[in-house]
Amino acid sequence: MKRSTDLVYLHQVSKSFPATLRGGEPIQILESVDLTVQRSRAIAITGNSGSGKSTLLQIAAGLMGCDHGEVWFEHEKLGEMDNRALSALRSRRMGFIFQASLLLEDFTASENVEMAAMIGGSSKGEARDKAHEILSLVGLSARLSHRPDQLSGGEKQRVAIARALVNEPAILFADEPTGSLDEGNAAMVEDLLFSLVRQKEVALLLVTHNLSFARRCDEIHRISERNLEVIG
């Protein structure tokens, strides 16, 4: 039963994909999955490769629909929202970090963050101020005018974190955010991510196969056999 304090609420969510492009017997990825993310809580989803971790995150963020079940974000049912409303929701209430930084190559670090701020409704001046502030929080105040191809992998991921948090979202969806980084950079990005999430009281839905990373969250769920189980 959805409570008014729940930020993200998945109820009996099922998802399958066609076996081939031409159809065929669908492959069931998720079956009757329930998940609740409360405000300011960090939830980790772990599981084997191909178990459906990323699919679950994408469904929870409204990036992908589900076959059965309901997905709620705050007081709204995502399945009933149109694309425009979903875009608006993503820009103001959600932040995203993926394994790849997904920065816009033609834009500087500052502009990448400013762009997200402006999409979130800030004026140009406000966006610049916010971008500079958050980039200094992630330790990149000296890299404001650098383009992605002038940044290291760790720096790019820090810009991605800054971009995800610039609009002070209610939740951060992170899908293997350190998956492409070396050990040193991964640890640094992990620390930064948790420090900012705690500082800004943002909920976190983290998909990772790295258990030590997952253990820093408030709850750990594991996808196994198309179902979700709490393991910590």
Added chain:
Amino acid sequence: MNPVSRLLTLRKLGIGANRAARRRVIFNIVLITLVVSILVLAQIFVVSMSRGIADKWALLADGHLQLYVDKRQPMIEHPSIETIDRVGEVNALLYSPDKNQMVRVKGVEQSYFNDSRLAQLTITQSENASPSTLAKIMISTTLAERLAVKIDDRLALMLVSNDAIRAQLCIIGALYDTGYHELDEQLVFCDLAFLEHLFTSGVTVYYEVLTQERNLETVKGDFERAGYMATTWKEQNPALSGNLETSRQAVLAVMVAVAILCGYFISELSSQMVEDDKARIATLHLIGAQPQVVRRAYWTAVMVITTVSIALGTALGILFARQLPPLLATIAARSYSALSFYLLDFPIRVPVLDLSIIASVLFCVSAVSVHLSLRRVSAIDALSCVRFD
């Protein structure tokens, strides 16, 4: 404009972008500019040539207006009227020792060759003219070649009328060349008094009025209201003026068709931009950008490129056209037989209306086709940025 659209537009235009992006924008501008400049050049060429032919006919063959009156001088004043000349005309046969040619002999007074008319032809006078009592006529170099005669040679002018056949020996006092052989090969000038004296009954005498082309119908109306019988050069030569107008319109239609194709090509350009930027657009969708904001940015960028290219192409086309007269003069001097029926000596005139039509069609077709082609932006799934990586 939305600040997101604005920033995206500037980057798509290469402002603040890397060198490769700037090169792509410049390449597209150069490509469209070249197409537009060729369209503009072709249209200017055709219109200038048509008007050049029209001018030669109007100024040398018929006048803008022909007035048939009994009075010695038409009594009407109009600010648009440049000159009114009394002329006589007769059809005759011109004989050289070896050949003959049917010609239109035009008797004119001294004042006939004013600056406007002199600008339409080049006259070569005899350098060592021996005194002669024979009447002097002026034929064209084209006709001289056809009759195998030269300046100072003698020719027989024969009028065939219902009453009689009358021949008169003449001397070629000068040669002229308008550059338009179709006119040159039939028009012969002589003194009006001589013509009237020789062919009293067969000469048609009328007044040629030179006026501004754009006021032609007004002036004609004024004359008609004053009781004169007036005919415009277009009415006098319906086939020629009709052909010139049809040619101009046909070429304009072709240019408009090419402009439409060019507009379609520009939409392909925007499609390619979107195709290249799929991952970037998906990322923008992921972080919450509304598809219409992204579409507006791409539309604005492509239309800025189009507008700049149209402006540059038009300027370049006009610039190329201004360089045409010396080139055409060189070609004309070589006397290529294949070009003998083309006018190669005409002033360049910029047909503002035609160019505006071509530019407007290109702009409007581009605007609509780019708008339609950018609908695919909405279809780019936010998640595809993860798949592209």
